[in-house]
Amino acid sequence: MTIPAYSLLQRQYLPLKQKLLLTKSRIEEWYREHNGDVYVSVSGKDSTVLLDIVRSLYPEVPAVTVDTGLEHPENSRFLKKVNNIIRLKPEMSFKEVISSFGYPVISKMTARKLYTLQNPTKNNALTTNLYQTGMNSKGEYKSGSKLPNKWRYLVDNADNIKFSHKCCDIMKKHPLMQFERENKLKGYVGTMADEGIERRRSYLITGCNPYHGKGYSKPLSFWTNQDILQYIHETGIPISAAYGKVIQNEKGLYETTGEARTGCMFCLFGCHLEKEPNRIQRLEQTYPSLYAYCIRDDEEDRPGPGLGKVMDLIGVPYTCKEMRRREEGRL
Ligand code: SF4
Incomplete structure:
Protein backbone atom coordinates (compact mmCIF):
# COMPACT_ATOMS: atom_id res chain seq x y z
CA MET A 1 0.00 0.00 0.00
CA THR A 2 1.39 3.41 -0.90
CA ILE A 3 -0.02 6.80 0.06
CA PRO A 4 0.14 9.63 -2.49
CA ALA A 5 1.94 12.71 -1.18
CA TYR A 6 -1.18 14.86 -1.67
CA SER A 7 -3.18 12.54 0.66
CA LEU A 8 -0.62 13.08 3.39
CA LEU A 9 -0.88 16.84 2.84
CA GLN A 10 -4.70 16.69 2.95
CA ARG A 11 -4.61 14.74 6.21
CA GLN A 12 -2.06 17.14 7.70
CA TYR A 13 -4.51 20.01 7.06
CA LEU A 14 -7.49 18.31 8.75
CA PRO A 15 -8.73 19.91 11.97
CA LEU A 16 -7.58 18.16 15.13
CA LYS A 17 -11.02 16.70 15.82
CA GLN A 18 -11.01 14.81 12.52
CA LYS A 19 -7.41 13.75 12.92
CA LEU A 20 -8.35 12.27 16.28
CA LEU A 21 -11.15 10.20 14.72
CA LEU A 22 -8.83 8.93 12.00
CA THR A 23 -6.11 8.13 14.54
CA LYS A 24 -8.57 6.20 16.69
CA SER A 25 -9.72 4.13 13.73
CA ARG A 26 -6.06 3.26 12.90
CA ILE A 27 -5.46 2.29 16.53
CA GLU A 28 -8.54 0.04 16.48
CA GLU A 29 -7.47 -1.64 13.22
CA TRP A 30 -4.02 -2.49 14.64
CA TYR A 31 -5.53 -3.68 17.94
CA ARG A 32 -7.97 -5.98 16.12
CA GLU A 33 -5.32 -7.29 13.72
CA HIS A 34 -3.19 -8.37 16.69
CA ASN A 35 -6.03 -9.53 18.96
CA GLY A 36 -5.18 -6.88 21.52
CA ASP A 37 -1.56 -8.10 21.91
CA VAL A 38 -0.17 -4.57 21.62
CA TYR A 39 1.83 -1.97 23.57
CA VAL A 40 2.71 1.73 23.24
CA SER A 41 6.34 2.82 23.07
CA VAL A 42 6.72 5.98 25.19
CA SER A 43 9.45 8.54 25.73
CA GLY A 44 8.45 12.21 25.18
CA LYS A 45 5.31 14.33 24.75
CA ASP A 46 4.22 12.88 21.36
CA SER A 47 4.11 9.32 22.66
CA THR A 48 2.48 10.56 25.89
CA VAL A 49 -0.36 11.90 23.72
CA LEU A 50 -0.50 8.61 21.83
CA LEU A 51 -0.66 6.62 25.07
CA ASP A 52 -3.54 8.81 26.26
CA ILE A 53 -5.51 8.16 23.06
CA VAL A 54 -4.79 4.41 22.99
CA ARG A 55 -5.81 4.03 26.64
CA SER A 56 -9.01 6.03 26.08
CA LEU A 57 -9.98 3.05 23.87
CA TYR A 58 -8.12 0.21 25.55
CA PRO A 59 -7.11 1.08 29.14
CA GLU A 60 -5.24 -2.19 29.69
CA VAL A 61 -2.58 -1.61 26.99
CA PRO A 62 0.92 -1.53 28.54
CA ALA A 63 3.44 1.25 27.95
CA VAL A 64 7.06 0.34 27.19
CA THR A 65 10.07 2.60 27.49
CA VAL A 66 13.76 2.04 26.81
CA ASP A 67 15.99 3.33 29.56
CA THR A 68 18.96 4.50 27.46
CA GLY A 69 20.52 6.54 30.27
CA LEU A 70 20.31 9.56 27.93
CA GLU A 71 16.81 10.70 28.86
CA HIS A 72 16.22 14.15 30.20
CA PRO A 73 16.08 13.68 34.04
CA GLU A 74 12.58 15.23 34.09
CA ASN A 75 11.40 12.70 31.50
CA SER A 76 12.74 9.83 33.58
CA ARG A 77 10.89 11.16 36.62
CA PHE A 78 7.69 11.54 34.59
CA LEU A 79 7.89 8.03 33.11
CA LYS A 80 8.32 6.54 36.58
CA LYS A 81 4.80 7.77 37.37
CA VAL A 82 3.13 6.23 34.30
CA ASN A 83 1.13 3.19 35.36
CA ASN A 84 1.55 -0.24 33.75
CA ILE A 85 4.91 0.64 32.19
CA ILE A 86 7.68 -1.81 31.30
CA ARG A 87 11.26 -0.55 31.29
CA LEU A 88 13.81 -2.07 28.90
CA LYS A 89 17.60 -1.69 28.89
CA PRO A 90 19.77 -1.54 25.77
CA GLU A 91 22.56 -4.10 25.46
CA MET A 92 25.23 -1.36 25.23
CA SER A 93 25.71 2.03 26.88
CA PHE A 94 25.99 5.21 24.77
CA LYS A 95 29.70 5.29 25.50
CA GLU A 96 30.14 1.71 24.31
CA VAL A 97 28.16 2.47 21.13
CA ILE A 98 30.26 5.51 20.21
CA SER A 99 33.54 3.72 21.01
CA SER A 100 32.55 0.67 18.96
CA PHE A 101 30.87 2.38 15.99
CA GLY A 102 31.14 6.17 16.13
CA TYR A 103 29.23 9.33 17.01
CA PRO A 104 25.71 10.20 15.76
CA VAL A 155 35.81 11.18 6.62
CA ASP A 156 39.59 11.43 7.12
CA ASN A 157 39.74 13.82 10.05
CA ALA A 158 43.08 14.28 11.81
CA ASP A 159 41.76 13.10 15.18
CA ASN A 160 40.45 9.88 13.65
CA ILE A 161 37.00 10.47 15.10
CA LYS A 162 34.50 7.91 13.86
CA PHE A 163 30.85 8.50 12.99
CA SER A 164 27.90 6.18 12.73
CA HIS A 165 24.14 5.97 12.30
CA LYS A 166 23.84 2.84 14.46
CA CYS A 167 23.17 4.39 17.86
CA CYS A 168 19.35 4.54 17.58
CA ASP A 169 19.16 0.97 16.33
CA ILE A 170 21.27 -0.38 19.19
CA MET A 171 19.94 1.82 21.98
CA LYS A 172 16.26 1.95 21.03
CA LYS A 173 15.19 -0.33 18.19
CA HIS A 174 16.91 -3.56 19.21
CA PRO A 175 15.53 -3.65 22.77
CA LEU A 176 12.00 -3.07 21.42
CA MET A 177 12.42 -5.74 18.73
CA GLN A 178 13.64 -8.24 21.30
CA PHE A 179 10.75 -7.32 23.60
CA GLU A 180 8.27 -7.89 20.74
CA ARG A 181 9.78 -11.28 19.89
CA GLU A 182 9.79 -12.49 23.48
CA ASN A 183 6.32 -11.23 24.39
CA LYS A 184 4.58 -11.55 21.01
CA LEU A 185 3.30 -7.98 21.25
CA LYS A 186 3.11 -5.37 18.48
CA GLY A 187 3.87 -1.71 19.08
CA TYR A 188 2.37 1.70 18.50
CA VAL A 189 4.89 4.55 18.15
CA GLY A 190 4.21 8.30 18.25
CA THR A 191 6.26 9.36 15.23
CA MET A 192 5.01 11.94 12.70
CA ALA A 193 5.71 12.23 8.97
CA ASP A 194 6.70 15.90 9.23
CA GLU A 195 9.63 15.09 11.53
CA GLY A 196 12.04 14.21 8.73
CA ILE A 197 12.56 12.72 5.29
CA GLU A 198 12.86 9.12 6.56
CA ARG A 199 9.60 9.29 8.54
CA ARG A 200 7.73 10.91 5.65
CA ARG A 201 9.04 8.28 3.25
CA SER A 202 8.07 5.47 5.60
CA TYR A 203 4.51 6.85 5.90
CA LEU A 204 4.14 7.20 2.13
CA ILE A 205 5.20 3.56 1.70
CA THR A 206 3.10 1.91 4.41
CA GLY A 207 0.58 4.42 5.78
CA CYS A 208 -0.10 4.30 9.52
CA ASN A 209 -0.37 0.53 9.78
CA PRO A 210 2.12 -1.51 7.76
CA TYR A 211 0.71 -4.33 5.70
CA HIS A 212 0.69 -7.75 7.41
CA GLY A 213 1.70 -6.12 10.66
CA LYS A 214 5.44 -5.84 9.92
CA GLY A 215 6.96 -2.89 11.80
CA TYR A 216 5.08 -0.51 14.06
CA SER A 217 1.73 1.22 13.93
CA LYS A 218 2.23 5.01 13.61
CA PRO A 219 -1.28 6.41 14.09
CA LEU A 220 -0.07 10.01 14.66
CA SER A 221 1.78 10.08 11.34
CA PHE A 222 -0.35 12.89 9.86
CA TRP A 223 -0.27 15.03 13.03
CA THR A 224 2.02 18.02 13.43
CA ASN A 225 3.77 19.38 16.49
CA GLN A 226 1.03 22.03 16.72
CA ASP A 227 -1.61 19.25 16.94
CA ILE A 228 0.31 17.56 19.75
CA LEU A 229 0.55 20.82 21.68
CA GLN A 230 -3.12 21.66 21.04
CA TYR A 231 -4.17 18.22 22.32
CA ILE A 232 -2.11 18.69 25.50
CA HIS A 233 -3.47 22.22 25.95
CA GLU A 234 -7.10 21.19 25.48
CA THR A 235 -7.07 17.92 27.43
CA GLY A 236 -4.68 19.05 30.18
CA ILE A 237 -2.95 15.65 30.25
CA PRO A 238 0.25 15.61 32.32
CA ILE A 239 3.55 15.73 30.43
CA SER A 240 7.17 15.77 31.54
CA ALA A 241 8.12 18.92 33.47
CA ALA A 242 11.01 19.39 31.03
CA TYR A 243 8.53 20.97 28.60
CA GLY A 244 7.14 23.42 31.15
CA LYS A 245 3.57 24.43 30.26
CA VAL A 246 1.84 24.50 26.87
CA ILE A 247 0.57 27.99 26.10
CA GLN A 248 -0.86 29.85 23.09
CA ASN A 249 1.17 32.84 21.93
CA GLU A 250 -0.18 36.13 20.54
CA LYS A 251 -0.27 34.62 17.01
CA GLY A 252 -2.46 31.76 18.26
CA LEU A 253 0.36 29.20 17.96
CA TYR A 254 0.95 26.69 20.70
CA GLU A 255 4.36 26.51 22.35
CA THR A 256 6.02 25.12 25.44
CA THR A 257 7.48 27.36 28.13
CA GLY A 258 10.36 24.88 28.63
CA GLU A 259 12.13 22.57 26.18
CA ALA A 260 10.47 22.22 22.76
CA ARG A 261 11.89 18.72 22.28
CA THR A 262 13.43 16.30 24.74
CA GLY A 263 15.24 13.56 22.84
CA CYS A 264 18.44 11.98 24.10
CA MET A 265 20.40 14.65 25.93
CA PHE A 266 23.78 13.90 24.34
CA CYS A 267 22.56 13.33 20.78
CA LEU A 268 24.28 15.47 18.17
CA PHE A 269 21.82 14.75 15.36
CA GLY A 270 20.58 18.14 14.11
CA CYS A 271 22.54 20.08 16.73
CA HIS A 272 24.39 22.05 14.00
CA LEU A 273 21.04 23.53 12.88
CA GLU A 274 19.96 24.83 16.29
CA LYS A 275 20.05 28.47 17.29
CA GLU A 276 22.14 29.31 20.33
CA PRO A 277 21.78 28.31 23.04
CA ASN A 278 21.74 24.88 21.44
CA ARG A 279 20.84 21.73 23.42
CA ILE A 280 24.37 21.25 24.77
CA GLN A 281 24.66 24.91 25.81
CA ARG A 282 21.27 24.61 27.56
CA LEU A 283 22.54 21.50 29.32
CA GLU A 284 25.45 23.57 30.63
CA GLN A 285 22.92 25.86 32.31
CA THR A 286 20.43 23.28 33.57
CA TYR A 287 22.55 20.22 34.45
CA PRO A 288 26.19 21.35 34.79
CA SER A 289 27.54 18.03 36.04
CA LEU A 290 25.93 16.06 33.18
CA TYR A 291 27.29 18.72 30.81
CA ALA A 292 30.81 18.43 32.22
CA TYR A 293 30.64 14.65 31.82
CA CYS A 294 29.41 14.68 28.22
CA ILE A 295 31.93 17.26 27.01
CA ARG A 296 35.04 15.68 28.47
CA ASP A 297 37.00 12.90 26.86
CA ASP A 298 38.26 9.92 28.82
CA GLU A 299 40.66 11.06 31.50
CA GLU A 300 42.62 8.77 33.78
CA ASP A 301 40.03 8.35 36.50
CA ARG A 302 37.20 10.35 34.89
CA PRO A 303 35.62 8.79 31.84
CA GLY A 304 33.58 10.82 29.36
CA PRO A 305 32.09 10.42 25.88
CA GLY A 306 34.10 13.37 24.50
CA LEU A 307 31.37 15.38 22.76
CA GLY A 308 33.50 18.54 23.08
CA LYS A 309 36.10 17.32 20.57
CA VAL A 310 33.34 16.22 18.16
CA MET A 311 31.56 19.58 18.37
CA ASP A 312 34.87 21.35 17.79
CA LEU A 313 35.31 19.25 14.66
CA ILE A 314 31.83 19.91 13.22
CA GLY A 315 32.05 23.58 14.19
CA VAL A 316 29.19 23.73 16.70
CA PRO A 317 29.64 25.88 19.83
CA TYR A 318 29.06 24.20 23.18
CA THR A 319 29.73 26.80 25.86
CA CYS A 320 27.51 29.71 26.92
CA LYS A 321 30.68 31.77 27.28
CA GLU A 322 31.26 31.48 23.51
CA MET A 323 27.64 32.48 22.88
CA ARG A 324 27.88 35.57 25.08
CA ARG A 325 31.14 36.65 23.44
CA ARG A 326 29.51 36.29 20.04
CA GLU A 327 26.50 38.33 21.17
CA GLU A 328 28.84 41.06 22.38
CA GLY A 329 30.67 40.99 19.03
CA ARG A 330 33.90 39.81 20.65
CA LEU A 331 34.11 36.58 18.66
S1 SF4 B 1 18.44 9.83 19.47
FE1 SF4 B 1 20.67 10.07 19.18
S2 SF4 B 1 21.66 9.52 21.15
FE2 SF4 B 1 19.50 8.80 21.19
S3 SF4 B 1 19.63 6.68 20.59
FE3 SF4 B 1 19.22 7.88 18.71
S4 SF4 B 1 21.21 8.39 17.85
FE4 SF4 B 1 21.55 7.66 19.95
Whole structure:
Protein backbone atom coordinates (compact mmCIF):
# COMPACT_ATOMS: atom_id res chain seq x y z
CA MET A 1 0.00 0.00 0.00
CA THR A 2 1.39 3.41 -0.90
CA ILE A 3 -0.02 6.80 0.06
CA PRO A 4 0.14 9.63 -2.49
CA ALA A 5 1.94 12.71 -1.18
CA TYR A 6 -1.18 14.86 -1.67
CA SER A 7 -3.18 12.54 0.66
CA LEU A 8 -0.62 13.08 3.39
CA LEU A 9 -0.88 16.84 2.84
CA GLN A 10 -4.70 16.69 2.95
CA ARG A 11 -4.61 14.74 6.21
CA GLN A 12 -2.06 17.14 7.70
CA TYR A 13 -4.51 20.01 7.06
CA LEU A 14 -7.49 18.31 8.75
CA PRO A 15 -8.73 19.91 11.97
CA LEU A 16 -7.58 18.16 15.13
CA LYS A 17 -11.02 16.70 15.82
CA GLN A 18 -11.01 14.81 12.52
CA LYS A 19 -7.41 13.75 12.92
CA LEU A 20 -8.35 12.27 16.28
CA LEU A 21 -11.15 10.20 14.72
CA LEU A 22 -8.83 8.93 12.00
CA THR A 23 -6.11 8.13 14.54
CA LYS A 24 -8.57 6.20 16.69
CA SER A 25 -9.72 4.13 13.73
CA ARG A 26 -6.06 3.26 12.90
CA ILE A 27 -5.46 2.29 16.53
CA GLU A 28 -8.54 0.04 16.48
CA GLU A 29 -7.47 -1.64 13.22
CA TRP A 30 -4.02 -2.49 14.64
CA TYR A 31 -5.53 -3.68 17.94
CA ARG A 32 -7.97 -5.98 16.12
CA GLU A 33 -5.32 -7.29 13.72
CA HIS A 34 -3.19 -8.37 16.69
CA ASN A 35 -6.03 -9.53 18.96
CA GLY A 36 -5.18 -6.88 21.52
CA ASP A 37 -1.56 -8.10 21.91
CA VAL A 38 -0.17 -4.57 21.62
CA TYR A 39 1.83 -1.97 23.57
CA VAL A 40 2.71 1.73 23.24
CA SER A 41 6.34 2.82 23.07
CA VAL A 42 6.72 5.98 25.19
CA SER A 43 9.45 8.54 25.73
CA GLY A 44 8.45 12.21 25.18
CA LYS A 45 5.31 14.33 24.75
CA ASP A 46 4.22 12.88 21.36
CA SER A 47 4.11 9.32 22.66
CA THR A 48 2.48 10.56 25.89
CA VAL A 49 -0.36 11.90 23.72
CA LEU A 50 -0.50 8.61 21.83
CA LEU A 51 -0.66 6.62 25.07
CA ASP A 52 -3.54 8.81 26.26
CA ILE A 53 -5.51 8.16 23.06
CA VAL A 54 -4.79 4.41 22.99
CA ARG A 55 -5.81 4.03 26.64
CA SER A 56 -9.01 6.03 26.08
CA LEU A 57 -9.98 3.05 23.87
CA TYR A 58 -8.12 0.21 25.55
CA PRO A 59 -7.11 1.08 29.14
CA GLU A 60 -5.24 -2.19 29.69
CA VAL A 61 -2.58 -1.61 26.99
CA PRO A 62 0.92 -1.53 28.54
CA ALA A 63 3.44 1.25 27.95
CA VAL A 64 7.06 0.34 27.19
CA THR A 65 10.07 2.60 27.49
CA VAL A 66 13.76 2.04 26.81
CA ASP A 67 15.99 3.33 29.56
CA THR A 68 18.96 4.50 27.46
CA GLY A 69 20.52 6.54 30.27
CA LEU A 70 20.31 9.56 27.93
CA GLU A 71 16.81 10.70 28.86
CA HIS A 72 16.22 14.15 30.20
CA PRO A 73 16.08 13.68 34.04
CA GLU A 74 12.58 15.23 34.09
CA ASN A 75 11.40 12.70 31.50
CA SER A 76 12.74 9.83 33.58
CA ARG A 77 10.89 11.16 36.62
CA PHE A 78 7.69 11.54 34.59
CA LEU A 79 7.89 8.03 33.11
CA LYS A 80 8.32 6.54 36.58
CA LYS A 81 4.80 7.77 37.37
CA VAL A 82 3.13 6.23 34.30
CA ASN A 83 1.13 3.19 35.36
CA ASN A 84 1.55 -0.24 33.75
CA ILE A 85 4.91 0.64 32.19
CA ILE A 86 7.68 -1.81 31.30
CA ARG A 87 11.26 -0.55 31.29
CA LEU A 88 13.81 -2.07 28.90
CA LYS A 89 17.60 -1.69 28.89
CA PRO A 90 19.77 -1.54 25.77
CA GLU A 91 22.56 -4.10 25.46
CA MET A 92 25.23 -1.36 25.23
CA SER A 93 25.71 2.03 26.88
CA PHE A 94 25.99 5.21 24.77
CA LYS A 95 29.70 5.29 25.50
CA GLU A 96 30.14 1.71 24.31
CA VAL A 97 28.16 2.47 21.13
CA ILE A 98 30.26 5.51 20.21
CA SER A 99 33.54 3.72 21.01
CA SER A 100 32.55 0.67 18.96
CA PHE A 101 30.87 2.38 15.99
CA GLY A 102 31.14 6.17 16.13
CA TYR A 103 29.23 9.33 17.01
CA PRO A 104 25.71 10.20 15.76
CA VAL A 105 26.19 13.59 14.07
CA ILE A 106 24.43 15.83 11.50
CA SER A 107 21.61 13.43 10.49
CA LYS A 108 21.03 9.70 10.37
CA MET A 109 21.57 9.70 6.58
CA THR A 110 24.84 11.68 6.74
CA ALA A 111 26.11 9.57 9.66
CA ARG A 112 25.37 6.42 7.62
CA LYS A 113 27.39 7.79 4.68
CA LEU A 114 30.28 8.77 6.95
CA TYR A 115 30.25 5.32 8.57
CA THR A 116 30.38 3.57 5.18
CA LEU A 117 33.14 5.84 3.86
CA GLN A 118 35.20 5.39 7.02
CA ASN A 119 34.80 1.60 6.82
CA PRO A 120 35.26 0.63 3.17
CA THR A 121 35.19 -3.11 2.38
CA LYS A 122 35.00 -5.24 -0.76
CA ASN A 123 31.30 -5.76 -0.07
CA ASN A 124 30.37 -2.09 0.19
CA ALA A 125 32.47 -0.86 -2.79
CA LEU A 126 29.39 0.19 -4.83
CA THR A 127 27.84 2.02 -1.92
CA THR A 128 31.14 3.69 -1.08
CA ASN A 129 31.39 4.89 -4.68
CA LEU A 130 27.76 6.12 -4.58
CA TYR A 131 28.38 8.13 -1.40
CA GLN A 132 31.66 9.49 -2.74
CA THR A 133 30.60 10.42 -6.27
CA GLY A 134 26.80 10.19 -6.46
CA MET A 135 27.11 7.62 -9.31
CA ASN A 136 25.03 4.47 -8.83
CA SER A 137 25.74 0.99 -10.24
CA LYS A 138 23.90 1.90 -13.49
CA GLY A 139 26.14 4.92 -14.01
CA GLU A 140 23.37 7.37 -13.15
CA TYR A 141 24.14 10.48 -11.12
CA LYS A 142 22.05 10.77 -7.92
CA SER A 143 23.02 14.01 -6.26
CA GLY A 144 21.06 13.20 -3.06
CA SER A 145 23.07 10.01 -2.54
CA LYS A 146 26.44 11.76 -2.40
CA LEU A 147 27.92 12.83 0.92
CA PRO A 148 27.53 16.65 0.87
CA ASN A 149 30.86 18.34 0.09
CA LYS A 150 30.71 20.38 3.29
CA TRP A 151 31.03 17.19 5.39
CA ARG A 152 33.71 15.43 3.34
CA TYR A 153 36.48 16.57 5.65
CA LEU A 154 34.95 14.45 8.41
CA VAL A 155 35.81 11.18 6.62
CA ASP A 156 39.59 11.43 7.12
CA ASN A 157 39.74 13.82 10.05
CA ALA A 158 43.08 14.28 11.81
CA ASP A 159 41.76 13.10 15.18
CA ASN A 160 40.45 9.88 13.65
CA ILE A 161 37.00 10.47 15.10
CA LYS A 162 34.50 7.91 13.86
CA PHE A 163 30.85 8.50 12.99
CA SER A 164 27.90 6.18 12.73
CA HIS A 165 24.14 5.97 12.30
CA LYS A 166 23.84 2.84 14.46
CA CYS A 167 23.17 4.39 17.86
CA CYS A 168 19.35 4.54 17.58
CA ASP A 169 19.16 0.97 16.33
CA ILE A 170 21.27 -0.38 19.19
CA MET A 171 19.94 1.82 21.98
CA LYS A 172 16.26 1.95 21.03
CA LYS A 173 15.19 -0.33 18.19
CA HIS A 174 16.91 -3.56 19.21
CA PRO A 175 15.53 -3.65 22.77
CA LEU A 176 12.00 -3.07 21.42
CA MET A 177 12.42 -5.74 18.73
CA GLN A 178 13.64 -8.24 21.30
CA PHE A 179 10.75 -7.32 23.60
CA GLU A 180 8.27 -7.89 20.74
CA ARG A 181 9.78 -11.28 19.89
CA GLU A 182 9.79 -12.49 23.48
CA ASN A 183 6.32 -11.23 24.39
CA LYS A 184 4.58 -11.55 21.01
CA LEU A 185 3.30 -7.98 21.25
CA LYS A 186 3.11 -5.37 18.48
CA GLY A 187 3.87 -1.71 19.08
CA TYR A 188 2.37 1.70 18.50
CA VAL A 189 4.89 4.55 18.15
CA GLY A 190 4.21 8.30 18.25
CA THR A 191 6.26 9.36 15.23
CA MET A 192 5.01 11.94 12.70
CA ALA A 193 5.71 12.23 8.97
CA ASP A 194 6.70 15.90 9.23
CA GLU A 195 9.63 15.09 11.53
CA GLY A 196 12.04 14.21 8.73
CA ILE A 197 12.56 12.72 5.29
CA GLU A 198 12.86 9.12 6.56
CA ARG A 199 9.60 9.29 8.54
CA ARG A 200 7.73 10.91 5.65
CA ARG A 201 9.04 8.28 3.25
CA SER A 202 8.07 5.47 5.60
CA TYR A 203 4.51 6.85 5.90
CA LEU A 204 4.14 7.20 2.13
CA ILE A 205 5.20 3.56 1.70
CA THR A 206 3.10 1.91 4.41
CA GLY A 207 0.58 4.42 5.78
CA CYS A 208 -0.10 4.30 9.52
CA ASN A 209 -0.37 0.53 9.78
CA PRO A 210 2.12 -1.51 7.76
CA TYR A 211 0.71 -4.33 5.70
CA HIS A 212 0.69 -7.75 7.41
CA GLY A 213 1.70 -6.12 10.66
CA LYS A 214 5.44 -5.84 9.92
CA GLY A 215 6.96 -2.89 11.80
CA TYR A 216 5.08 -0.51 14.06
CA SER A 217 1.73 1.22 13.93
CA LYS A 218 2.23 5.01 13.61
CA PRO A 219 -1.28 6.41 14.09
CA LEU A 220 -0.07 10.01 14.66
CA SER A 221 1.78 10.08 11.34
CA PHE A 222 -0.35 12.89 9.86
CA TRP A 223 -0.27 15.03 13.03
CA THR A 224 2.02 18.02 13.43
CA ASN A 225 3.77 19.38 16.49
CA GLN A 226 1.03 22.03 16.72
CA ASP A 227 -1.61 19.25 16.94
CA ILE A 228 0.31 17.56 19.75
CA LEU A 229 0.55 20.82 21.68
CA GLN A 230 -3.12 21.66 21.04
CA TYR A 231 -4.17 18.22 22.32
CA ILE A 232 -2.11 18.69 25.50
CA HIS A 233 -3.47 22.22 25.95
CA GLU A 234 -7.10 21.19 25.48
CA THR A 235 -7.07 17.92 27.43
CA GLY A 236 -4.68 19.05 30.18
CA ILE A 237 -2.95 15.65 30.25
CA PRO A 238 0.25 15.61 32.32
CA ILE A 239 3.55 15.73 30.43
CA SER A 240 7.17 15.77 31.54
CA ALA A 241 8.12 18.92 33.47
CA ALA A 242 11.01 19.39 31.03
CA TYR A 243 8.53 20.97 28.60
CA GLY A 244 7.14 23.42 31.15
CA LYS A 245 3.57 24.43 30.26
CA VAL A 246 1.84 24.50 26.87
CA ILE A 247 0.57 27.99 26.10
CA GLN A 248 -0.86 29.85 23.09
CA ASN A 249 1.17 32.84 21.93
CA GLU A 250 -0.18 36.13 20.54
CA LYS A 251 -0.27 34.62 17.01
CA GLY A 252 -2.46 31.76 18.26
CA LEU A 253 0.36 29.20 17.96
CA TYR A 254 0.95 26.69 20.70
CA GLU A 255 4.36 26.51 22.35
CA THR A 256 6.02 25.12 25.44
CA THR A 257 7.48 27.36 28.13
CA GLY A 258 10.36 24.88 28.63
CA GLU A 259 12.13 22.57 26.18
CA ALA A 260 10.47 22.22 22.76
CA ARG A 261 11.89 18.72 22.28
CA THR A 262 13.43 16.30 24.74
CA GLY A 263 15.24 13.56 22.84
CA CYS A 264 18.44 11.98 24.10
CA MET A 265 20.40 14.65 25.93
CA PHE A 266 23.78 13.90 24.34
CA CYS A 267 22.56 13.33 20.78
CA LEU A 268 24.28 15.47 18.17
CA PHE A 269 21.82 14.75 15.36
CA GLY A 270 20.58 18.14 14.11
CA CYS A 271 22.54 20.08 16.73
CA HIS A 272 24.39 22.05 14.00
CA LEU A 273 21.04 23.53 12.88
CA GLU A 274 19.96 24.83 16.29
CA LYS A 275 20.05 28.47 17.29
CA GLU A 276 22.14 29.31 20.33
CA PRO A 277 21.78 28.31 23.04
CA ASN A 278 21.74 24.88 21.44
CA ARG A 279 20.84 21.73 23.42
CA ILE A 280 24.37 21.25 24.77
CA GLN A 281 24.66 24.91 25.81
CA ARG A 282 21.27 24.61 27.56
CA LEU A 283 22.54 21.50 29.32
CA GLU A 284 25.45 23.57 30.63
CA GLN A 285 22.92 25.86 32.31
CA THR A 286 20.43 23.28 33.57
CA TYR A 287 22.55 20.22 34.45
CA PRO A 288 26.19 21.35 34.79
CA SER A 289 27.54 18.03 36.04
CA LEU A 290 25.93 16.06 33.18
CA TYR A 291 27.29 18.72 30.81
CA ALA A 292 30.81 18.43 32.22
CA TYR A 293 30.64 14.65 31.82
CA CYS A 294 29.41 14.68 28.22
CA ILE A 295 31.93 17.26 27.01
CA ARG A 296 35.04 15.68 28.47
CA ASP A 297 37.00 12.90 26.86
CA ASP A 298 38.26 9.92 28.82
CA GLU A 299 40.66 11.06 31.50
CA GLU A 300 42.62 8.77 33.78
CA ASP A 301 40.03 8.35 36.50
CA ARG A 302 37.20 10.35 34.89
CA PRO A 303 35.62 8.79 31.84
CA GLY A 304 33.58 10.82 29.36
CA PRO A 305 32.09 10.42 25.88
CA GLY A 306 34.10 13.37 24.50
CA LEU A 307 31.37 15.38 22.76
CA GLY A 308 33.50 18.54 23.08
CA LYS A 309 36.10 17.32 20.57
CA VAL A 310 33.34 16.22 18.16
CA MET A 311 31.56 19.58 18.37
CA ASP A 312 34.87 21.35 17.79
CA LEU A 313 35.31 19.25 14.66
CA ILE A 314 31.83 19.91 13.22
CA GLY A 315 32.05 23.58 14.19
CA VAL A 316 29.19 23.73 16.70
CA PRO A 317 29.64 25.88 19.83
CA TYR A 318 29.06 24.20 23.18
CA THR A 319 29.73 26.80 25.86
CA CYS A 320 27.51 29.71 26.92
CA LYS A 321 30.68 31.77 27.28
CA GLU A 322 31.26 31.48 23.51
CA MET A 323 27.64 32.48 22.88
CA ARG A 324 27.88 35.57 25.08
CA ARG A 325 31.14 36.65 23.44
CA ARG A 326 29.51 36.29 20.04
CA GLU A 327 26.50 38.33 21.17
CA GLU A 328 28.84 41.06 22.38
CA GLY A 329 30.67 40.99 19.03
CA ARG A 330 33.90 39.81 20.65
CA LEU A 331 34.11 36.58 18.66
S1 SF4 B 1 18.44 9.83 19.47
FE1 SF4 B 1 20.67 10.07 19.18
S2 SF4 B 1 21.66 9.52 21.15
FE2 SF4 B 1 19.50 8.80 21.19
S3 SF4 B 1 19.63 6.68 20.59
FE3 SF4 B 1 19.22 7.88 18.71
S4 SF4 B 1 21.21 8.39 17.85
FE4 SF4 B 1 21.55 7.66 19.95
